[in-house]
Structure formats: C-alpha cells, structure tokens
Amino acid sequence: MNQWYTAKDHFALLPALMLALFGCAVLLFDFLASREQRHRKWLLVLTLAALVFTGASLFRQQTWLASQGAAELTAFQGSLVIDRLALFFNWIFLIAAAIVAVVSYRFLLTSGEPMGEYYGLLLFAQAGMFFLATGVDLIIVAVGLELMAVSFYILVGFSRGEKRSNEAAIKYLLLGAFSSGFLLYGFSLLYGLSGSTKFADIASAVTDRGVFDPIVFAALAASAVGMLFKISAVPFHMWAPDAYEGAPTPVTAYLSVASKAAAFALLIRLLLGPFGSARALWEPILIVAAVASLTLGNLAAISQSNVKRLLAYSSISHAGYMLLGLVAGNERGIQGIAVYVLVYTFMTLGAFLMVGAMERHGVAAEDIDDFAGLMHRHPGYALWMLVFLVSLAGIPPTAGFLGKYYIFLALIETGHYVLAVIATLYVAVALYYYFRIVRSMFLSDTAGGAPLLSGPGLRLAIGLSGVLTLVIGLYPEPFLQFVRFTGGGQ
Amino acid sequence: MANISISNLDAVFFYAFALLAVGGAIFTITRRSAVHSAVSLIVSLLGVAGLYLLQRAEFLFAVQIVLYVGGIMLLFLFVIMLVNLDEAARQRQFNGQWWIALACLLGVAAEAFLLMRRGASSLPWSHPASVDAATTKTGNTEQIADILFSEYLLPFEVVSLLLLVAVIGSVFMARKRAE
Amino acid sequence: MISLVLFTPLFATILLLFIPASRTAWIRAWANAGGIAGFLASLLLLQRFDRNAPGFQLVEKYEWIPSLGVKYFVGIDGISLLLVLLTTLIGAIAILSSWNAIESRVKEYYTILLVLQTGMIGVFVSLDFFLFFVFWEVVLVPMYFLISIWGGPRKLYAAIKFFLYTLTGSVLMLLGGLVLYFQYYKQFGFYTFDITELMKLQLTPGMEQWVFWLFFLGFAVKVPMFPFHTWLPDAHVEAPTAGSVILASVMLKMGTYGFIRFSLPLLPKASATPVIVQIMAVLSIIAILYGALVSLMQKDWKKLVAYSSVSHLGFCTLGIFALNQPGIAGSVLQQINHGISTGMLFLIVGVMYERRHTREIAEYGGLAAVMPNYAVVFAFAMFSSAGLPLLNGFIGEFTILQGAYAVNPVWAALAVLGIVLGAAYLLWLYQRTMLGDVTNPLNAGLRDLSVREWVTFLPLIAWALWIGLYPKPFFAILEQPVTAIVQRVHP
Amino acid sequence: MVELIPLFPLMGALLMLLFGRRLPKTGVNIVCVGAVLASFAVSLPTAAQGPQERILFEWLPLAHADWAYAIDPLSSLMILIVTGISSVIHVYSIGYMADDRGYYRFFGYLNLFVFFMLLLVMANNLALLFVGWEGVGLCSYLLIGFYFKRQPAGFAGMKAFVVNRVGDAAFLLGMLVVLAGAGSVRFADLSQVPAGLAPLAALLLFIGATGKSAQFPLHVWLPDAMEGPTPVSALIHAATMVTAGVYLVARTNVLFTASPEVLAIVAIVGAFTAILAASIALVQNDIKRVLAYSTVSQLGFMFMALGVGAYWVAIFHLFTHAFFKALLFLGAGSVIHGTGGEQDMRKMGGLRKAMPVTHAAMLVGALAISGIPGLAGFFSKDEILSHVYHSPHGSTAIYSVGLATALMTAFYMWRLMTMTFYREGSYAVHPHESPRVMTAPLVILAIGSALAGYPHENFRAWLAPVFPSEAAAHPAPGTEWILMGLALAAALLGILLSRFEIKGQLASVLRHNWYVDEAYNSVFVEGLAKGGGAMLGRFDARVVDGGVNGAGWLARMLSQISIFWDTWVVDGLVRFVSFTVGVLSYPARILQSGRVQTYALYFVFGALLMLGVYVTR
C-alpha cells in the first residue's frame, strides 16, 4: 500500500470492492460451472453473499463513523466521501438489489436468459451507484454513472428475444448516451472554469465567479440535462415509460428505484456542492422541471391502461416531488428527498413486483384489466397491491404519505407556499389513476385468469416491501433517525 | 518574430485541424452511406487528434489515433458490414423533424454564443495558455502515467470495470440466443 | 382508556380476518359483537369523564415520531365525548343494519366497517394535528370501498368523487397545519403538533387568515358547506345503507368537529374576523335554504335525505360561527341530532330498499297501511329531523338560532325559513311514500319491521327522546369545552 | 297536583300507542276517557287553589327555560275549557268512532293532543308553550290525516302542518327576540323586554298566532283540516287548538300593550279575517266547511277583541265559542253519522224529524252563534262589538266590519239549518238519530251554549289580575243599548236573508274562497310539486295577491336554480376540471410518440428553454 491506496481508502472503497469482486466471481463461476439447474442457484447465493458482504462493509463504515463521531470519511485525496448521505443511499441500493436479485431468479429460470451475466451486471450496476453516491470528483462520478448506465442498458435489453426489450434497450442507450454527452460537456466546462475535478475546488471557483455567471450557467444547464434525464424529470423523461415497459419487470423495478435514487444522490451532491452558491440559477430550473414532471406525469398516467407505463408516469411525478425537496434545498428538504427515496423504494418495488407476479412467460399481463378481480383470486396479493397503491397515492398511514409530507414540510418551511399547494393538488389527481387499478382489483368480478407467478422469493419480496411500506408509515421514527444526515456525530 | 511565426503556424494548423474535425463531422451526419459516414468520422477524429497535438497532449493524440480510429471505428465498420445497411441506405436518411431540430440547435448555438461572449470576458480563456512549464519539464506521457496511477487510480480501476461490463454486454447482446 | 375505545374495532377486525370467508354467519355475529363491544367500551368513557374538569381528559400521550414532534396524543373533552359516543353507537347500528342487506363479500364488508370505525373515533380523540390528519385520511379508503363495492349503479363515480373531493380538501388543510407547525417552531424553538401547545401561538392576522382558509377547504368539503357539497348527494345515494348512515351521521361531523377543534381555538383572530364570520354565516345560510329547496324537488328518496343533510349541516356551521356559547353548544348538539335523525332516515330508506330495491319515490305510496310500524318509525324520524319540540332536533336548532340571533337577527330569520322548508319536504316525502292508497301492487305484501330492524332503531329513538326531553346533561357536558372555545375566540 | 293534569292524558296516550292494539274497546274507553276525566277532576281544585308555579326540571339551560307549570286565572280557565270540552268530546267519540279500525289510535292521538294542549296553556315560559304549540300541531297533523289512505286527508294534514310551520317560524323568531331582550323566555320576565324590541317580538308572536289560529293570510289550512274525523274538528279545530293563538296573544299581552301599532295590526287582521271567512261561508255546501269558515271568522272576532286591548273579552268569546262551536261540529258529526257519511248539504234536508235531539241541540248552537239574546254567543259577541266601538284602539270601521260579519254569521248558520233540517230532502240511506253516547254530549254542550254567557261579569273579575286594566271610559248606557240593538238587528236580518241564495260571479268567487286557498295551494303545493306552469298562469290572472304568487314562483325557481347550479356550476366546475385533466392526458401521452429522436429533441428543447430563460434575463 503506497500513499495512493491507504488503509483508509481501502476501508472507504470496501463496499464497491465487494460488489466488484463478487461480480467477477459470479461471472467466473458461471463461466466455469456447467449451466445446469443445480448450479444456477449458487449464482443467486453468490449474489446474495455479495450483498451481505457489501452490507457488512457498509455497516462497518457506519459504526466507524458513529464511533469516531465524525460526519464523514474522505478517501482518495478527497475523491470519495463516506458520509451518512452516502451510506443511506447505499443501503437503498443494497435493499433494492437484494429484492430484485431474489425475484429475478424466477424470471431468469423461465425466460432462459443467462443468469451469470445478469447477476454480474446487477452487482456492477450497484458498484456504479456506489460511486455516484460517494464520489465527489467529476471523473469518479462520470465513470461511476457510466458503469451504472451501461449495466442498465444491457439489463433493460436482457430479454434479447423480445422486440420490446430490444427497443427499450436501444432507446434507453441512445438517449442515455446523448444525455451523458450533455453531462460530460457540462463537466468539461466545470473543469474549465476551475481547473480541477474535485467538487470542493469547483465549489470555490463557482463561488468566486459570482451569482449569475454565464459559464457556470452553461455548465449547470448541460449537466442538469444529464442528471434530470437520469431521474426522469420532464422534459427529459421520455425514455422512462418506454424503457420501463420494455424491460423485464425485475429490471424495471431496479431501474425505477435504484437508478433514480443514485441520480438523486448525484444531484444532491452536485447542486449543493459545486453549484451550492449558484442556487439562484438552478432553483428556477428545478421548479419548472418539478412542476412539469408533476403535471405531465400525473396527466399522462390518467389514461394509461398498461400498469407498467402507468407506474412509469407515476414515477415521473414522484421525481417531481423529490425535486421539490431539492427546491426547498434546506436540511429538511434533503431529508425529505431521502425519506421519499426510502418509501418510494419499497412502494415502487412492491408495485412493480406485483406487475411481475402477474406476468407469465410469453403472456404479457400488464394491463389494468389483467388485475381485474384479483381480490377474488388472490386476496393476499390484492391487499398488498392496495397497500402499495395507497402509499403511492400518499395516503396515511402508509409510507408514501410520509414522503410527501416531508416534501410539503420542507416547502412550507422555506416559504414555497404556491408550490406546496400545487404539489398537494396533484395528490388528488394521482389518486385517481392509482385507484383505477384498485377499482379493477376489487370491483370487477371477472373470475378466472391464470394463476399468479408466485414463488417463495416473490412472496417474500412483496411481503417485505409491503410490511416496510406499512411500518414506515406507522412508526417512522427509526427510519427518520436513519436519514438524519447532519447534526452531531449521530 | 520567430514567436509570431510559430503562433501563426499554430493558427494555420489549428484552422486546418478544426476544419478537418468540423467538416468531417458534417460529412458524417450527412452522408447517405453508413460507410461513407464512418470514413468521414475517421477524418473528423483525426482532425480532433490534430487539435490534441496542438495542445501538447501527445498521449491523447496517440490514444485517439490508436483507440478511436483503430478500435472504435473498426467496430463500427464491422457492425456496418454485419447488419448490411444497403437496404437502409436506399431509404430516407433524415427523419421528419430535422428542420425543428435544426432550428432548436441553432437556437441553442445562438444562446451558447451569447453566454460564452458574456462569460468569456470574465475568464482568461481568451489568452493563450501562459505556462507550459508543467508539460515541458517532463514528457506528457510520463506525466499522465504518474497522475493516472496515483491520484486517479480509483477511476482507472472503475473504468476497467466499465470496460468489462461493456465487453460482457456487447458479447451477450450480439450473441445468438442459446435456444 | 381512550385507546381501548379506539382500537376495539380494529382488534375485532384482526380476529375477523381469521374467520373463513365462507362462514358468513360467524362473520356477521363477530362483527356485531365487535360493534357492540366498541359501544360498551365508549360507555366507560362516559363513566370516567368528569364534566366539570377543564381541558382535555383521559389523555394519553406517547412519543410517536419524535423527530417531527409528532405524538400519539389522545384525549377527550365534552365535545369529543359526545361525538365518540355517537360514532360507536352508529357504528354498531350500521353493522347490525347490514345483516341482510349485504350478501356478497361479507367478510370484506365487515372488515371495512370496523376499520372505518377506528378511523372515525381516532379523528374525534386526536389532540395532535398529525395524528388527526392520519385518522382523517384513514377513513377515506374504507369509505371508498364501501361505496364502490356495495353501492348503487353509479357507485364508481360517486366513490371516486367522494375520495377526490375530500382528499383535495384535506391535503390543503395539512398545509395549513404545517404553517402552524413552523410558526410554532419560530416562536418556541421546538416542533410540535400538539394542539394544546399550538394554542399558544401568536400569529399575525394575515397569517391566521391564510391558515384559516386552508383549514376551511379541508373542513368545508367534509361538512360539506355550500359550494363544496356536490359530492354528498352522489356518495349518499350510491352508498349502501350502512355507508350512508355512517357518512351522514358521523363522517360529516368530522368537518364541523374540525372547525370547532382546530379552526376556532387555533386561529381565534381569524375566526372572529368580521368578514370571515360573515362569509361563513352566509355560506351556512345558503346551505340551509339551498339544501332544503333542492330537497323539495327530489324524486329520489335517498337524494332527498342527502340534500336535507346539507341543510342541517348548514345549521351546524351557522352555530359554530355565531362564536358564542349557545351557537357552538347548539351546533355540537345539532351534530349529534343530525347523526341520530338522518341516521334513522337513511336506515328507513335502507329498510325499504332491502325490500324493493328502488329509491324512486314514485314507486311507493300508501305504505303506512302495509307497514304500520315502519310508518311510525318513519314519522318519528321525520319529526325528529324536522325539529319538532320534545324531540332532539328542536333543541339543537333552537339553541343555534339563539346563538345566531345574538350575533345577527337576520341570520336567525333566514335560518328559520329552513325549518319551514324542512317540514315541507319531509312531510311531502312522507305523504308520497306512506300515505294514500297502495298504488303499486308490488308494495302490497311488504313485511313490516323485523325484530332486528327494530333493534337498530330503538337506541336512536331513545336517544332522540332523551335529548328532546332532558337535554341538560348534554349541555352540562358541553359547557366547559364550549366556554373555553368562546373565551379563546372572544377573549 | 298540578303536574298530574297533563300527566293523565300523557299516560293514556302512551298506553294507547304502545299497547292499544291489544286492548279491547272497553279498555280503550276506560283508559282514555278516564284519563281526560281525571284530568278535568284535578283541574277543578287546582283552579280553585289560585296562582302557583311548579318547576319540574331544567329543560333548556341556555335559554333559562324550565319544564315548569304556572297556574294563574288565565291558565286555570284554559285548563278547565280544555279538559271539560275534551271530556265531552271523548265521550262523543266513543259513539262516533265505534266502527273504526283505528279506534285505539284515534284515542291515543286525542289523549296526546290533550296533553300537549294542557302543556301549552300551563307552561310558564314561551319555549315550553312552544312545545305544546308544536305538539298540538303534530296531533292535528296526525288526526287530520287519520284516514291516511285517503289522499286528500294526507294532503290536508301536510298542509296544516306546513302552513303552521310558517307561523311557527315567526314564533321561534319572536321567542328569540324575547330571549335576547329579556334574557329569558319566562312569561314573568316578559316585561323586561326593552321597549324597542317589544313591537318586533309582539308582531312575530302574532304571526305565529295567525298560523295556529287560522288568521289571514295563514287561514287556508283550517277548512281543509275538515278531512279529519268530526270529533277532531270539534275539539281541535274549533274549541281548543285554534284558540291557542288567542291564548298566546293574551298570555303575552305585556308585549302587545307596549306596542299599540301591533295591536292595530291584530285588530285589522282579525276583522279582515272575520269578514273574509264569513263571506266564504255564505256559499259553502259542505256542512263542515261552513263550520270551519265560521270558526275562522269567529277567531277573527277574538283577534279583533285582542286588537283593541280587550283581552278578557277575547278569552270570554273563546270560552263561549268553545261550547257552541263544539256543539255545532258534534251536531254536524251526528248528522253525518246519521246519513251515512254525507257532508254535502245540498243532498240533505228534513232531518228535523229523523234526528230530533240533534236538531234541538244544533238549533241552540245556531242561535247562540248568531247572537240571539239570551244565549252565550250574544253576550260575548256583543261585548266584543261594544269594546271595539268604545276602545281607544278600536274604530268605527272595524266595528262596522264586525257588524257585517255578525249579519253574515246569522245568514250562513240559518242557511245551514234550513238546508239540513227544514227543507224537504230524500236519502238513499234511511237517516237515523245517533246513539245516546253521542247525543248526551250534544245536550251537555247545548246547555253550556245556552248558559255560558251569563257569568261574563265574573269573567272580567276573574281575569282582571292577568290583564292590564282597560283604559276605556264607561260608555253611556244609551249607546250600549243602541249597539246591542244593531247587533240584534244584524242577526235577525241575516236570518231573514238566508232564504236567498247568493248567485253569479260573487258566488263563484266566494265558493272559491276568494281564490286565496287555491292560490296557496297552487303555489306551495302544486307549484312546488309539479311546477305546473299552466296552472300557475291561470291563477296569476285571478289571484289578487300577486306577492304570494311571486313567493311561490320564486321558491320554485330557486329550487330549479339550485339544482341547475348544482349540476352545472358547482359540479360543472369540478367536471370541467376533471374533464380538462382527462383530456389533457392525451396530449401528454401523444408527446410520447415512441420515436427516440423526438425524445432527444425534447432534451434539446429543454436545454434551449433553460438557456433561453437565462439569456433573456
């Protein structure tokens, strides 16, 4: 170990290291072992082991922070920072990955797509997210983002035999690459005005350049395109419904949750870091994007009949809500985004998993009508879906309410009353389309329909998401403590 | 005098390479045949490589030539051959929205121009680089290697992962299905 | 203690879930037991309650979400006590009334009713705004299902309309609460939703008014006050009997209760602003007259009763914004009365609907000859609703009028017109359905009230008579809390 | 003691309504008639005991109204009238209702009525009085609609209740004024009402009284109320309930005395009602309707008396009227009973021989109401006319109206007697005299009608503590005689004229009750129910009272507008919003063309906007 890779660096990098190593192990195992049924399950075990080790590393980092009473741990000469925000987002990635890994197993068995690549990419994507959440250096962030994005391009197109999957992948890739172009162009300008790639240096350079600086703005605008694309905010949202619909459902779940969360981590870091002093520049952009996302996401969802697309549009509107947390921009706003991300993770995962449960090999069952009479056929699933939908609509006592609540809280606290009112009014619009699904599940008496694709893994995953959705709603205190990013060593 | 002539020479080279890059680019997006486009792109990339050289980025120049022109473009040509674009070449090359796109991009260009004009005055970019000391002391390549494997060790490792993913991905995607 | 009352129905629900759905008789029996247990538990409250003690009683306060300053804080004063009793009684009756009416999806039905009941009780006992809001919203989902699964022909429309209206209003109300929350922090340095704490706030008049209007939107939709009332006829008409009963008897009271518990004490300056008081009174009076006039024209039995609710609730809000002792006390009492009378009227419609499956008034006529007992009960409910002295309605209306007159005689004069019209539409309804010859042969052989149906009516009849004959205990229970509110508004 | 008086009939009523169905008729008779008789029996010593007050419990704490009975000369007199007449009529009903299926129900209602009526006259405060007031209205509703299978009965009951409700609304407001003015609704505190508020309170209470006592313009319900069984008409719509308004004004005389202008209104309304109703009665052919209009007219007399401040005279007339009008109604009932349910006088005649007792009793009643000297009506009517003439509040105009009314009274009564008893007639059913249980009450009441006028000086003395002393100077004896002569002459003239039938346009107008009734009907019942524009147009042309019409039209229009507003404006707005949202959903989706380059274009467009906002700033 020389000075460029100290023990501290190693400690900070540990989760990503685990992910990368296990990812390679999965690939190797897949390559070496024959592709038999009995070997396949070891891939899942390896993946889960990776996540366990990653979790252990995260836990070690967390306890270290707590024991040191330190707010953060910087490594690699200030390129990586492990703080509570980073840890929080990594936990989210981890949970999402774990749930998706479990439910994907069944998908992979039925679709016959290679499992090794899938799990490997899953882990590599998470490694990319790790750098998005922890990186405070343009290069790290750019590479991490690309690692995540490229993995996702492939995952989205993982059902190679299906045209929809192909199309989704190519669309996502083209748009993703295009947006990366914008982002990198913005990064290049940032480098140009500061001469450094470290966020801290850029921040001071931006501060020196004053409030309404054109170059800062150009850099901001370009990188905003890239970042708003990743969180699927209007008008950079167009990929989301198509990619969500075309991708295999477990991937959709992972994409909608983890990739969006990672992008938010980056957005928070970048806007509050380098662009922290240019708040006056980005606030209007975010306000417009947020309101547009709320409007368009909610409106377009109303007349959707494909549940995956509907959820995609709804996730656009959720992005709008989260953006509003950033608009508020104060501590509570950031906390609000985190809370929102947390609850969004479970409810969205749950909802997409439900769609996945409806799906049968070769038969797309993603239409609202496919949910008809679910209460008769499978009351348990219907009730969990109800929980997810009520939560997505933001009605207490489910977790979704808490997320929206925090956003309102932050908006009111910072005096954005009009935005608060707009945001609240869209709750009602959203309710309307979520309850179309509810209506279908509970009120149609259509009997019959094929049995659900239910396995122990899926049931476990849905149950876990459901329970957490309820628990966070009913007793959020521990979770709120968890997302308290500042204030003492806690 | 020598200085001036060098800087004049600089300018000549700059404009030549810039023309190559931009012209190649324009050809890339306007050619009917994908092969022609690819060749134009190579020209453009070479122009860019020339610009790197003018900026004393010899290592990048090399990378550009070897990796880009030699690697990526080969890939492109390979794919062009594979997917047999004769059919595509006979069809309409531009979609219906090209004029809106053009208008928008011109708008963006105009705006960017305005922004740059306002901003450039506050940045000392309008002067040529004053110091070449760092680059002249040791070779460009060594310098890069030094920093790349020390300060930027981490992204380097990550990029290796990225490339691994890209390899797996492209192989996986391009491979015929097992069934 | 309060938690016991609050969670008894929920507890019953949980056990209910373990009964197999095919055992409908067991489910019905258990749900009824749960409803009655809830009512009995609430009687304990009555026994423990000390009417002379000021402030909130039987309070329970636990930290719930400390990082937001949210507590599980419940307690009652006289106002909540009465409304809780109403809720538990009506809840039990609604469950009982559904014995035969609901044939499909029995288990879901009773589950929903019981959950609904916990939600409604929660609204009336919460002393923490956040908790209040949670319960407020919790009520919506079961009600949505109640209407949309077991409702009439246009149930889907009615259910979603109900949901959307209320939700929109309530989230705006939440914003109002948040404003208070932050103002409190600015003044006292810590966050809380505890309404006893929030009462210490000193706000600028402008701020108070903003919050008032936000609260107004939430509560007025629920009441419903005049321009926000259109969800009500739809929801009432399409809901199954028990749903209508609960909706009318209890859920509308959540709105008026909100005004009394939150708007007035937390925003005393805004509430006493002459302009606001005028607007509220005018809206109330419009509701009174308007509801009554529209009732006159209805051809649908249930819709008529629904619109009459608009009129009656107009009295309640008028009383509240008289901002004096008789006005508010009368309003609370009238809320109870409306719960009893309109509850009975909806049950009456339900009894007939169960037999004939139509609510067209023109389908009926001359029922008094066929179903004498039914006619008697109907007459009782009608007179109770029309405010005949010695029955409950009169006491409330008179006290409200007393309060309103003290503020502005014109209000009282206009509101009195509502009483006249009230008699008109109810008697006319009675005339058309009960009196005359049996014109429709389908009505000739109808069964009179069964024992079970009698049991659903008797407690309400008894309560109506009690209030009408000897309302003093109720006024005594209300005296402390109402005085406190009046003193806050007019210090 | 005191509280027993209303308690007996209440118990009777509850017993009947809860268990009556299972009791035999004898049981019903014993309980109900017994209850009223017991009540009457207790009333006598109570009246003798003198003033007292008994508070049972606090009823309306915020209005300081207790459930309390107050006995003073006025209320003890009323108690006696109520229980006395009720007893007689209860006995009569045993015979009249003998064949009815709803026997127990009828007696239950009747007992309930007696309870409320007693509550009304015994209450020590306005609120409790209002309870009785509404209670008797309720019983009236129930009893008018007793034959509920008959559509008109139901409508009549409803009409009575709703019209009364209009008056009640004013009553309530009056009560509120008193409450606000005096801080209490106790009669004892009425004098506390400030002088400024007293006229308003008085006026509102008077409007309340016009409802219950069927005074113009709220008189329309009473003739229709004749749909009820005849004993009900006798008890409720002649002797007791309708006089509640008179009692109310007398009871709150403090307020009226303090506001002369309201008194004038009372007198004018009374006089107008008296002559209006009498004129309508001239041409009625239904025996009960004649009596009904007569009642309205006589009540007008009482209000006339009240209006000139002669409170005791009004009560005196109330007292005598109770006897002879109850008598006339019961007699009419007997006739109807005897002729198998016939009420149309044109189909009657010659009943004198078939029903001698009834005829004799009715003759006494008719003479009494016509004001033939020696009988009760003469004393009270003469007293009224004389007070109207002499009182400082009175006037010659009102006096002349009264005189004309007296003439008409004699006219229609004798027309009734002639058509029923004297001229020849033929019947499908053989007419027969009623059973003794019905004729006995007739005889008792006839005796009462003959003698009730004599103690009028005692009356004045008895009621003196309750009412303010009259300011009127004692008139010269000569004038007194002249007035008496005039009254007598009017009565005789009326009797003489009664042989002539009123024909032509006037008769038509009168037969249609000056169209007032129809106007209301069309406006408040038909108009609201069916919205019959054609009918409304027809009445528009004829009805004098355009205001009433306008009100009805307004109510109908408002109702329509309300519904319109609901469906199109309030809901419409919501629908518009949801429609817009729904419609906008499609463009929002169409943006999503599926073309990847279009998506990319939006990127650029977004960037263009972002930069543009900044550049143009």
Add this chain to the structure above:
Amino acid sequence: MITTTHYVVVSAALFLIGAMGVLTRRNIVIILMSIELILNAVNINLIAFSRYYGDVKGQIFAIFVIAIAVAEAAVGLGILIALFRNKGTVLADEVDLLKW
C-alpha cells in the same frame, strides 16, 4: 492568435453537429457515430482547458471520456445487433413498439 476560446468554439460546433446527427439521422449506427462526435467535443474542451491550466487532469479526464465512449459504442452496437436480429431494421423511427 489561437486562444482557448477558439477550441471551445470548435468543441461547441462539434457538439452541435453531433446533436444534429442524433436528432435527425434515421440510421442508428450513424446516431451512435454522432454520439462519438459529441464525446469528442467534450474532449476538445478538456484538452484545451488542460492546456490552459497547465495541468494534465483534463487530459486524464479525456482518457476516461474516451473509455466511456468505447463502452457506449460497444454496448450500443451490441444492442443494435440484437435489435437487427429481431426486427430487421436499424432505423430509429421504426423502433416504435413502445409509445403513449
């Protein structure tokens, strides 16, 4: 005199041309090439600034950008082949199964 600004202008031009290609060309292969142009524009910027500041971080960044470009191109072409195999087209506007 060739200044940093000149390079920035060339870079911007290249970026816009690339964007134009992305927006208008129907052939996905050419769209991918256009994306390469955009990334080259980024690199010109980076190199120019690197020179201007006299340090090599910009150049290192540029190396990473090239790596990114490689990865994207490789994966993009892979997906394109899969698409072509299934749909038989490489035209962007024929990729429209997923919409609305």
